Amino acid sequence: xxxxxxxxxxxxxxxxxxxxxxxxEALNALMARLSGDAPEPIVIWPFNRGDAFFSDSQQxxxxxxxxxxxxxxxxxxxxxxxxxEASFDATVSRTQSMPTVKR
Numbered sequence: 001x002x003x004x005x006x007x008x009x010x011x012x013x014x015x016x017x018x019x020x021x022x023x024x025e026a027l028n029a030l031m032a033r034l035s036g037d038a039p040e041p042i043v044i045w046p047f048n049r050g051d052a053f054f055s056d057s058q059q060x061x062x063x064x065x066x067x068x069x070x071x072x073x074x075x076x077x078x079x080x081x082x083x084x085e086a087s088f089d090a091t092v093s094r095t096q097s098m099p100t101v102k103r
Contacts, residue, residue, distance in 0.1 A: 005063075010047040014040035019047060043098075053090035053097075058083060 007019030011026035016033055020026030023044045030042065048063070050056030065072060065080040072080060 005048075007047050008049065009044055011042060011044045013042045045094075051090075051094070053093045054087055058086060062087060 007021065007026070009020050009023045009026040011018050011020070011023070011030040013030060013034060016030060018026055018029035018033065020029055026044055026047075027042070048059060050059045062080070062083040065076055065083065068076075069080065
């Protein structure tokens with residue numbers, strides 16, 4: 001199974017990202033890819049878990065449907081698409097809520 005699907009944390013810097021079971025694991029994986037100083041701030045946040053923007057139950061249901069995506073009923077496929085859209089909207093809201101970094 002892909003590490004991104006089982007990851008609990010994501011670490012990013014600029015356009016680079018890595019995943020891990022712990023914040024440290026995600027950070028270590030990212031640091032292994034960075035050359036010298038990080039060009040952008042490093043951000044680590046929970047991944048594949050609910051938060052104020054996308055709940056645990058939504059995340060669990062999305063993962064459940066994703067794991068069965070080749071066998072979904074039409075109603076489940078529509079539910080999956082709604083959850084994907086809600087997940088995307090949550091990502092936008094989460095990003096907009098982050099403090100901006102002045103250069």
